Amino acid sequence: MIYFTKEMMIGRRRRGNNKDDGYNLDEDQDPDHVLQLNDQGTNKYKWESQFERTWDDIEEDESGLRPSLQEERIMRTRRQRIDAQRVRRGMQRHICLIVDLSKTLASQDMKPSRHQCLLNSSESFIKEFFDQNPISQISLIVTKNSKAEKLTELNGNPNRHITALKNTSAMEGDPSIQNSLEVAISTLSHVPKYGSREIIVIYSSLTTCDPGDLTKTIEILKNEQIRVSFIHMAAELFICKHISEQTHGTMKVVLNEEHFNECLMLHCQPPPTFGKTEAALVEMGFPQQHTSSIPMMCMCHEQLRYVGYTCPRCSSKFCELPTDCQICNLSLVSSPHLARSYHHLFQVPLFTEINWRELKTEISCFGCLTVPKSSSLFFGCPRCKQSFCFECDQFIHESLHNCPGCENNLNTNENDVNNNSNHSQNGNDHGSDQPISQ
Amino acid sequence: MDSITSLMNEDDDNSLLVIVADFNIYSWGQRAQTVQSEGRDGRRFPLITLPTFIENLLVFINAYLMLNQENQIALISSVIGESYFVYPPQPQQALTDHRCISEQIQSSLERINTICLENLDKRSEEQQQQDCTSSFSAAMSLALCYINRIKKEFPSLRARILVFNLSPDVSTQYIPVMNCIFSAQKQSIPVDSCVLSTTDSTFLQQASHLTNGIYLKPQRQENLSQYLLSTFLVDSFSRNTKFALKYDLSKITNASATTSATTTTTTTTTSSTNSN
Numbered sequence: 156m157i158y159f160t161k162e163m164m165i166g167r168r169r170r171g172n173n174k175d176d177g178y179n180l181d182e183d184q185d186p187d188h189v190l191q192l193n194d195q196g197t198n199k200y201k202w203e204s205q206f207e208r209t210w211d212d213i214e215e216d217e218s219g220l221r222p223s224l225q226e227e228r229i230m231r232t233r234r235q236r237i238d239a240q241r242v243r244r245g246m247q248r249h250i251c252l253i254v255d256l257s258k259t260l261a262s263q264d265m266k267p268s269r270h271q272c273l274l275n276s277s278e279s280f281i282k283e284f285f286d287q288n289p290i291s292q293i294s295l296i297v298t299k300n301s302k303a304e305k306l307t308e309l310n311g312n313p314n315r316h317i318t319a320l321k322n323t324s325a326m327e328g329d330p331s332i333q334n335s336l337e338v339a340i341s342t343l344s345h346v347p348k349y350g351s352r353e354i355i356v357i358y359s360s361l362t363t364c365d366p367g368d369l370t371k372t373i374e375i376l377k378n379e380q381i382r383v384s385f386i387h388m389a390a391e392l393f394i395c396k397h398i399s400e401q402t403h404g405t406m407k408v409v410l411n412e413e414h415f416n417e418c419l420m421l422h423c424q425p426p427p428t429f430g431k432t433e434a435a436l437v438e439m440g441f442p443q444q445h446t447s448s449i450p451m452m453c454m455c456h457e458q459l460r461y462v463g464y465t466c467p468r469c470s471s472k473f474c475e476l477p478t479d480c481q482i483c484n485l486s487l488v489s490s491p492h493l494a495r496s497y498h499h500l501f502q503v504p505l506f507t508e509i510n511w512r513e514l515k516t517e518i519s520c521f522g523c524l525t526v527p528k529s530s531s532l533f534f535g536c537p538r539c540k541q542s543f544c545f546e547c548d549q550f551i552h553e554s555l556h557n558c559p560g561c562e563n564n565l566n567t568n569e570n571d572v573n574n575n576s577n578h579s580q581n582g583n584d585h586g587s588d589q590p591i592s593q
Numbered sequence: 594m595d596s597i598t599s600l601m602n603e604d605d606d607n608s609l610l611v612i613v614a615d616f617n618i619y620s621w622g623q624r625a626q627t628v629q630s631e632g633r634d635g636r637r638f639p640l641i642t643l644p645t646f647i648e649n650l651l652v653f654i655n656a657y658l659m660l661n662q663e664n665q666i667a668l669i670s671s672v673i674g675e676s677y678f679v680y681p682p683q684p685q686q687a688l689t690d691h692r693c694i695s696e697q698i699q700s701s702l703e704r705i706n707t708i709c710l711e712n713l714d715k716r717s718e719e720q721q722q723q724d725c726t727s728s729f730s731a732a733m734s735l736a737l738c739y740i741n742r743i744k745k746e747f748p749s750l751r752a753r754i755l756v757f758n759l760s761p762d763v764s765t766q767y768i769p770v771m772n773c774i775f776s777a778q779k780q781s782i783p784v785d786s787c788v789l790s791t792t793d794s795t796f797l798q799q800a801s802h803l804t805n806g807i808y809l810k811p812q813r814q815e816n817l818s819q820y821l822l823s824t825f826l827v828d829s830f831s832r833n834t835k836f837a838l839k840y841d842l843s844k845i846t847n848a849s850a851t852t853s854a855t856t857t858t859t860t861t862t863t864s865s866t867n868s869n
């Protein structure tokens with residue numbers, strides 16, 4: 156169902172609404188794919204496969220050998236992002252990342268080991284998370300030897316989390332879901348109501364070692380409006396599924412190393428708010444960096460420093476932003492930080508694939524002027540009808556968060572749709588079924 | 594000639610410069626009036642006009658391409674409500690020629706020259722005077738998309754963006770512009786800006802500040818090409834004098850003269866008069 160004219164008019168099918176199993180989005184819809192996905196042998200869990208048939212991943216085309224699944228996999232990740240309906244998203248997120256460091260991490264079904272995979276993926280997740288959610292905070296909790304231990308308090312410094320995780324000993328004893336949830340609850344219950352409260356559990360073991368009744372913990376989680384999401388490295392456990400269902404979270408079972416990464420990265424996007432989250436006007440301070448002639452005590456490290464940010468309300472000094480003022484409890488951020496998280500609210504619509512081989516006219520990428528070659532994929536923006544190459548499509552959705560074509564139409568759009576700015580209508584107009592005409 | 598280029602390629606210091614130029618005819622037209630009014634009481638220095646700006650820009654582009662044979666350039670024009678590539682041309686018009694590099698540069702120089710002047714005349718007739726805002730965010734987005742692709746082909750390439758701005762900031766573009774700035778910052782692409790209007794642009798101040806670029810609002814616009822040559826010709830890598838010292842002297846005679854000039858940013862340097 157693709158409509159073409161010189162200006163690339165594209166009809167768009169409504170995407171299925173199955174939010175929860177994002178990984179299977181491709182199978183049941185979009186018959187107009189140009190490229191058939193080849194999934195033999197890859198949709199298995201890692202522990203099910205006996206041999207590593209790496210040579211199967213190589214395919215030959217006219218430009219020589221290339222890893223065949225790589226491109227498709229990237230495509231899937233992209234498609235997995237569920238079309239955002241008009242949802243409210245919490246910009247200030249508070250996350251407890253619970254990591255299972257039990258003896259099961261020694262298992263080598265992931266290469267080189269589950270533990271190494273866990274470290275790599277969490278590191279890239281934490282970096283990407285703070286890049287996309289600069290005014291959010293993470294607290295790291297590990298569980299091993301039937302106990303739970305909080306490694307880092309809620310804060311917004313990625314390096315602190317990463318080094319803390321790397322420096323702990325792993326692969327000891329059994330994990331405890333309940334203990335770690337209790338620690339997370341005590342951390343998150345102080346968090347103000349307008350920020351989202353989330354727990355992400357990366358679980359590896361098939362057992363849990365709990366001191367009491369888990370259902371009571373689930374009740375507390377529900378009352379506190381904490382969302383718990385699980386990523387299991389081997390199998391789906393009933394208790395994990397149950398907790399995540401009860402708390403509006405998600406449950407993912409990892410297929411392989413890349414899928415593990417993708418599952419974690421999905422949590423970079425703020426989840427839609429649920430329950431009766433009050434929309435609150437939040438007081439925020441935008442402190443300026445200040446260098447003083449005499450060193451002054453900072454509130455975060457209690458050390459004497461020259462450079463720092465001073466709270467505009469109480470003039471206490473802090474080393475890094477974003478943070479909460481420990482004296483007067485004001486949220487301190489910098490305005491570029493705040494602007495950096497806007498793109499979650501104003502998203503670029505997903506592009507649809509164009510079957511350029513059947514086009515009468517020559518097309519080229521609007522962003523980089525590339526012309527399609529035999530094996531390349533091209534996409535069209537449903538809003539501005541410009542076409543983009545695969546690379547630009549990825550770049551636009553993952554790094555830039557602007558569609559150059561739509562930015563070009565900024566003025567005409569504003570005239571057509573009365574004073575709806577280009578961005579405020581992003582949320583609802585990319586599910587339309589009609590062909591778009593100019 | 595060959596020995597010189599091989600010497601330069603040793604360090605693989607080729608770069609891509611994407612120039613975003615504001616050819617918003619409304620802003621240029623408005624300025625034509627202010628030039629006259631200010632000329633009468635003579636308190637301020639005269640502002641640059643569009644033809645002289647294009648001349649200065651071409652001098653700068655030529656000098657940049659002269660600097661290193663591997664240097665690549667792209668020119669994006671942002672006019673009222675639209676931004677488009679001036680160079681490289683749309684692929685439909687592009688010739689597939691396989692001549693030697695120096696000839697190609699020569700012809701691409703001429704092409705920039707003619708395309709730029711032709712398109713400018715053509716476009717300015719079409720424009721209406723109702724909407725008068727430049728689509729700066731679109732131009733920046735295009736620049737970043739283009740850099741992203743070229744970087745896939747040449748991973749060692751150092752890319753930067755140079756913005757010539759005249760029109761006032763549009764507040765509705767704040768979010769897309771910030772998105773562009775963050776994307777540039779993440780990829781460490783410096784955004785240099787040269788503001789030709791009489792007021793500062795907060796967008797560009799932020800952009801240059803966050804990406805470690807240079808923000809320049811020339812006082813004496815009649816000497817624009819000298820500002821350009823002394824400030825924006827060297828890439829961000831060579832601007833850092835610590836790195837410049839590591840190069841051997843034969844390579845940096847030009848660069849060192851210009852980097853020292855950036856600290857003063859005022860008057861003539863020997864290198865710029867040579868290039869003229």
Ligand SMILES: [Zn+2]
Nearest residue numbers: 453455456474
């Ligand atoms: Zn401190």
Ligand SMILES: [Zn+2]
Nearest residue numbers: 466469480483
């Ligand atoms: Zn305070």
Ligand SMILES: [Zn+2]
Nearest residue numbers: 520523544547
């Ligand atoms: Zn492209």
Ligand SMILES: [Zn+2]
Nearest residue numbers: 536539558561
């Ligand atoms: Zn678009």
